[in-house]
Amino acid sequence: METKRYSAYSFVLILAMFVLFALSSGIAYSFGLYHLIFLEVFQKGSTITAWISSINMGMQGFVAPVASLLSDRIGLKWTAMVGGFLSFVGLLVTAFAPNIHVVFFSIGILTGIGFGIVYTMGTVVIALHFDRWRPIALAIAQSGLNVGSFVYPIFGEWILGVYGWRGTMLVTSALTLNMVAAGAVIREKLPTQAEKSADDAESKPTQSGRRQMWTNWKYWLCHVLCFFMYFALISFTTHIASYAQYLGHSDSNTVMLISIQALSGFICRNGLSFVASLQRTDIYWLLFVTTLVPGLCHFMVTFSDSFVMLCVSTMLHSIIYGTIGPVFIEVICLILGAEDFALGYGCLEVSMAVGALLGPPASGFAYEGSGSYETSFYVTGTSLIIAAFCTIPLALNRNTQSTVISESETKEVNNV
Structure with a gap:
């Protein structure tokens, strides 16, 4: 198979997708900061307030198949731009929200749909444009998530002190308009059925690719994996700040914990992308290890009340960001082919959404029911261990022929 050649546009594309991830997922994964604000402002309790981030994360996944189908109609570029605009509108409406019910709609639904469209398009564009260096390209682009999660809590805390929470929403909404400009950079086209190669991943030439995807038990097992992975991931991200306050740590340490999670996630994502790109790496067993270790750290976070233990546990948990990025997507590319990747990955995001939707409230319920925050981390840790298994x-039933998205499956991009 001929290796795809890249131009200067390839690097511009990575930079544009970096901006998309930084502004969408970076803000979304900083909802631990908003959780504390909305708890104080609306006084509705941990379980109800946690539904804001749950609905947002849930909508990001539920809208993914729609985004994939929409991109078939209007193209990847325009779909990404629509997502950026919806994100802006949702955050703008939040700035004028009189009660938590409006926030459920604005941040939860509108901004969730926008972020979901942007995240799906960014992932699909990188996966289709690159082949040999896909894990590294994807890791660099998705590092925007970690950079945004590292910078935004510090930036957001400063804005809160100057403009209040409503002013913070206005400034953040203006920032998300940059996603519209970043989406305009996209030239990539979805592969057509005619471009599908005979050696598509784990498919038979005599069968329809879509039918093969729906009847592939490995693909459905990936749905189960996604559910348990995101059930734990979003719960930890939402509640770790509240848990730090529960232990008596200061607000500055709480914000620092969110930033530490983002920085360590950046390191883990890029480190794992390099490991995943090595020809000797067994990508399936790498997925197992990088899912199991974060699960064990959820139990470890309860071992001590010290801030050092919180930091160590948070850094180990951040391995999961590399797992859901370059490692897991590389596995999906082996199970599916280019023709089915956009829709297949979009449908997987629905399972991610269900997990993200149920995880934080379930953890909040476990805390309120038991009176101990440790119980919620036992629940999320068990969830990640199930995902690992x-x-x-x-790994034991893999296809012996390794497959990547080839040049023939991707529309050529003109040199700039």
């Missing part, structure tokens, strides 16, 4: 059948 879902990868074992994939």
Whole structure:
């Protein structure tokens, strides 16, 4: 198979997708800061307030198949731009919200839909444009998530002190308009059925690719894996700041904890992308290990009340960001082909959304029911361990022919 050649546009594309991830996922993964604000402003309790981030994360996944189908109609570029505009509108409406119910709609639904469209398009564009260096390209682009999560809590805390929470929403909404400009950079086109190669991942030439995807048990097992992974991931991200306050740590330490999670996630994502790109790496067992270790750290976070233990546990948890990025997507590219990747990955995001939707409230319920925050981390840690063991059948029943999205499956981009 001929290796795809890249031009200067390839680097511009990575930079544009970096901006998309930084402004969408970076802000979304900083909802631990908003959780504290909305708890104080609306006085509705941890379980109800946690639904804001749950609905947002849930909508990001539920809208993914729609985004994939929409991109078939109007193209990847215009779909990404629509997502950026919806994100702006949702945050703008939040600035004038009189009660938490409006916030459920504005941040939860509108901004969630926008962020979901942007995240799906950014992932699909990178996966289709690159082949040999896909894990590294994807890791660099998705590092925007970690950079945004690292910078935004510090930036957001400063804005809060100057303009209040409503002013913070206005400034953040203006920032998200940059996603519209970043989406305009996209030239990539979805591959057509005619461009599908005979050696598509784990598919038979005599069968329809879409039918093969829906009847592939490995693909459905990936849905189970996604559910348990995001159930734990979003719960930890939402509640770790509240848990730090529960232990008596200062607000500055709480914000620092969110930034530490983002910085360590950046390091883990890029480190794992390099490991995943090595020819000797067994990508399936790498997925197992990088899912199991964060699960164990959820139990470790309860071992001590010290801030050092919180930091160490948070850094180990951040391995999961590398797992859901370059590692897991590389596995999906082996199970699916280019023709089915956009829709297949979009549907997987629905399972991610269900997990993200149920995880934070379930953790909040476990805390309020038991009176101990440790119980919520036992629940999320068990969830990640289940996700890790879902990868074992994939590793033991893999296709012996490694497949990547080839040049023939991707529309050529003109040199600039």
